[in-house]
Amino acid sequence: xxxxxxxxxxxxxxxxxxxxxxxxxxxxxxxxxxxxxxxxxxxxxxxxxxxxxxxxxxxxxxxxxxxxxxxxxxxxxxxxxxxxxxxxxxxxxxxxxxxxxxxxxxxxxxxxxxxxxxxxxxxxxxxxxxxxxxxxxxxxxxxxxxxxxxxxxxxxxxxxxxxxxxxxxxxxxxxxxxxxxxxxxxxxxxxxxxxxxxxxxxxxxxxxxxxxxxxxxxxxxxxxxxxxxxxxxxxxxxxxxxxxxxxxxxxxxxxxxxxxxxxxxx
Amino acid sequence: xxxxxxxxxxxxxxxxxxxxxxxxxxxxxxxxxxxxxxxxxxxxxxxxxxxxxxxxxxxxxxxxxxxxxxxxxxxxxxxxxxxxxxxxxxxxxxxxxxxxxxxxxxxxxxxxxxxxxxxxxxxxxxxxxxxxxxxxxxxxxxxxxxxxxxxxxxxxxxxxxxxxxxxxxxxxxxxxxxxxxxxxxxxxxxxxxxxxxxxxxxxxxxxxxxxxxxxxxxxxxxxxxxxxxxxxxxxxxxxxxxxxxxxxxxxxxxxxxxxxxxxxxx
DNA sequence: CGTCAAATTGATCGACTTCAATGCTCGTGG
DNA sequence: CCACGAGCATTGAAGTCGATCAATTTGACG
Numbered sequence: 001x002x003x004x005x006x007x008x009x010x011x012x013x014x015x016x017x018x019x020x021x022x023x024x025x026x027x028x029x030x031x032x033x034x035x036x037x038x039x040x041x042x043x044x045x046x047x048x049x050x051x052x053x054x055x056x057x058x059x060x061x062x063x064x065x066x067x068x069x070x071x072x073x074x075x076x077x078x079x080x081x082x083x084x085x086x087x088x089x090x091x092x093x094x095x096x097x098x099x100x101x102x103x104x105x106x107x108x109x110x111x112x113x114x115x116x117x118x119x120x121x122x123x124x125x126x127x128x129x130x131x132x133x134x135x136x137x138x139x140x141x142x143x144x145x146x147x148x149x150x151x152x153x154x155x156x157x158x159x160x161x162x163x164x165x166x167x168x169x170x171x172x173x174x175x176x177x178x179x180x181x182x183x184x185x186x187x188x189x190x191x192x193x194x195x196x197x198x199x200x201x202x203x204x205x206x207x208x209x210x211x212x213x214x215x216x217x218x219x220x221x222x223x224x225x226x227x228x229x230x231x232x233x234x235x236x237x238x239x240x241x242x243x244x245x246x247x248x249x250x251x252x253x254x255x256x257x258x259x260x261x262x263x264x265x266x
Numbered sequence: 267x268x269x270x271x272x273x274x275x276x277x278x279x280x281x282x283x284x285x286x287x288x289x290x291x292x293x294x295x296x297x298x299x300x301x302x303x304x305x306x307x308x309x310x311x312x313x314x315x316x317x318x319x320x321x322x323x324x325x326x327x328x329x330x331x332x333x334x335x336x337x338x339x340x341x342x343x344x345x346x347x348x349x350x351x352x353x354x355x356x357x358x359x360x361x362x363x364x365x366x367x368x369x370x371x372x373x374x375x376x377x378x379x380x381x382x383x384x385x386x387x388x389x390x391x392x393x394x395x396x397x398x399x400x401x402x403x404x405x406x407x408x409x410x411x412x413x414x415x416x417x418x419x420x421x422x423x424x425x426x427x428x429x430x431x432x433x434x435x436x437x438x439x440x441x442x443x444x445x446x447x448x449x450x451x452x453x454x455x456x457x458x459x460x461x462x463x464x465x466x467x468x469x470x471x472x473x474x475x476x477x478x479x480x481x482x483x484x485x486x487x488x489x490x491x492x493x494x495x496x497x498x499x500x501x502x503x504x505x506x507x508x509x510x511x512x513x514x515x516x517x518x519x520x521x522x523x524x525x526x527x528x529x530x531x532x
Numbered sequence: 533c534g535t536c537a538a539a540t541t542g543a544t545c546g547a548c549t550t551c552a553a554t555g556c557t558c559g560t561g562g
Numbered sequence: 563c564c565a566c567g568a569g570c571a572t573t574g575a576a577g578t579c580g581a582t583c584a585a586t587t588t589g590a591c592g
Contacts, residue, residue: 087432089519095432109428111421118428140406140413147406147413154420155377161427162375162383166353166361168434169478173548204571212435214549219572235557235571253355439580470539483580485540501539501589533592540587549578556571562564 052135052142059083059122065106068119072110074132078102081126082201085118086209096209098160099123099184099202102191105153123201168212171253173221176211178250181231185240198238225249318408321396325349325388331372334385338376340398344368347392348467351384352475362475364426365389365468367453371419389467434478437519439487442477444516447497451506464504491515 056079059065065076068088078100085106086096097118100106106128110116139147167179181198189195200207208215225231230246232239240246322345325331331342334354344366351372352362363384366372372394376382405413433445447464455461466473474481491497496512498505506512 087428089432090517091519093519095435097428097431109421109424112418112425117425137410137414140410144406148403151417151420152378154417154424155375157424158375158420158427159378159383161424161431162353162363165363165427165430165434165478166355168431169361169475203569209435212431215571216550216573217548220548223572251356253357253359469537480581481539482541482582486580489540535592536590538587538589540585542585543583545580545582547579547581550576552574552576554571554573557569559568560566562566 052131052139052146054135055130057128057130059126059128061122061124061126063122065120065122065128066110066116068116070116072107072114072116072133074130075105075107075110075136076120076128076130078104078106079127079129082123083120083126084123084202084206085120087118094209096206098157098164099206099210101187105150105157108154108157164210173211173213173217174224175250175252176213177207177218177221177225178230178246180207180211181238181240182243182246182250196240196243198240200236200238318397318401318405318412320401323394323396325392325394327388327390327392329388331386331388331392331394332376332382334382336382338373338380338382338399340396341371341373341376341402342386342394342396344370344372345393345395348389349386349392350389350468350472351386353384360475362472364423364430365450365472365476368457371416371423374420374423430476439477439479439483440490441516441518442479443473443484443487443491444496444512446473446477447504447506448509448512448516462506462509464506466502466504 057065057076059081065083066072080102083100083106084096085098085100086094088094100120106120107116109118111133136150139150163179163183167176171179184200185195185198188198202210204215204218208218211218213221222231222233225246226233228245228249230240230242230249232241323331323342325347331349332338346368349366349372350362351364351366352360354360366386372386373382375384377399402416405416429445429449433442437445450466451461451464454464468476470481470484474484477484479487488497488499491512492499494511494515496506496508496515498507
């Protein structure tokens with residue numbers, strides 16, 4: 001009962017990334033620097049040379065990293081695997097507010113109240129670096145550079161939330177899904193993986209909750225994107241066929257989805 | 267040409283707030299502590315005793331504090347007035363991502379890239395404390411307590427974004443508006459003002475953009491809330507008549523708005 | 533007083549939701 | 563080994579809320 005699907009080469013050269021992208025200047029360089037500053041080594045999971053005490057914690061697929069409302073004890077940096085974070089409404093509806101892959105930080109939102117306002121569960125076999133709050137708060141004197149990096153990581157999260165807020169306003173289902181796929185592809189790329197072939201780790205329901213639509217609409221949007229020849233979809237395996245078309249689709253604000261020059265293909 | 271509307275007692279005991287709420291444990295205590303730590307004094311706007319250099323900047327109604335894409339030079343703490351922050355789409359659509367009143371911090375989202383991803387404009391005569399980035403980055407050694415407070419302020423913003431994301435999913439227009447009003451009322455309360463009588467500083471269009479609906483729908487939602495006797499509305503002056511009813515309305519996820527036992531009152 | 537933007541209200545239309553049925557994959561146990 | 567069930571995913575049909583277009587009113591300001 002190891003990994004349920006083909007996840008190859010996970011332990012090889014995980015942290016010692018090359019300078020990564022730096023082209024579009026996204027968060028990846030922050031993350032790379034963050035992990036460098038942590039001084040962690042993915043080979044054994046130990047933190048030698050790190051100015052702060054870091055431990056590693058494994059989280060099985062489907063298991064929670066922390067529960068909603070739980071006391072905050074630490075923040076976490078994803079070493080491997082994927083997480084979803086969500087809040088539960090009174091009526092039991094799960095509102096997904098984000099997905100986190102390798103190098104991303106979980107638990108920032110708990111700093112202000114000391115309680116986790118969200119719940120984080122692993123979507124597959126995962127592991128995280130654990131930075132206790134006491135260690136975090138003593139970072140300022142011990143490792144100002146790391147402190148700065150954490151500030152920037154938080155700032156990145158603010159930006160991504162602003163993106164999400166914009167996505168949820170006046171955008172068609174196809175555009176939302178297109179943006180999600182592009183964002184996901186970029187996340188894969190910043191991890192050094194292929195950005196054309198994607199394997200979605202989350203269910204349609206999770207995607208739907210994240211995008212603010214129903215899972216049926218997500219499904220229909222997928223078929224529309226396939227009909228437009230932007231992507232090919234086989235269950236959770238996605239291949240991006242026409243990235244420019246997909247970007248154009250994702251860029252389109254306002255309603256109405258226009259497929260390119262094909263009228264009806266029954 | 268002072269204040270265009272009845273904003274009373276602004277200079278009196280602005281910073282030395284009492285312990286404020288602490289009941290629902292919201293951000294207000296953070297903010298109060300933040301301003302205490304800044305060592306600023308609202309009477310003269312100077313910062314004596316502050317471990318870091320703080321200046322004050324006035325921003326006229328309708329003027330921008332910073333533009334979208336501008337180089338980030340500082341972060342700002344609102345001393346007086348109100349701001350809206352928004353991003354402009356390619357087609358010119360203004361996506362409002364937040365409103366900021368006294369004690370709230372603007373510019374955090376620019377830390378990661380060094381450029382402001384959003385634009386902030388004052389909704390009325392306003393002023394801000396300016397904390398330059400160089401000062402911010404030297405805070406760790408000079409004033410670790412302030413550094414921690416800024417971390418918490420950022421964390422609060424993350425929480426509020428998560429709220430907004432949840433609001434934009436599967437919630438009726440009336441519920442969205444109800445949540446907005448409650449949030450706004452709480453913001454007023456944390457500033458020591460009345461939470462029953464509100465004066466909205468922003469247009470219906472701004473509210474609509476923030477809530478992810480059109481301004482016509484905002485207008486209709488207002489009339490529905492009035493018909494339900496939850497609030498009374500006179501242009502931008504709002505009075506909350508039935509806070510429990512409003513909360514119940516705001517809590518309702520999923521569609522369908524039910525007005526309490528009144529069928530037709532023509 | 534005239535102009536302009538904000539705000540309200542109405543009518544129509546469409547995209548998404550909702551309810552419902554079917555396929556599909558995978559894990560469990562007969 | 564195959565049947566069975568459970569969750570995920572896809573597709574269809576009908577209803578609805580909000581978007582859109584449009585007209586009117588109100589208020590602010592020169």
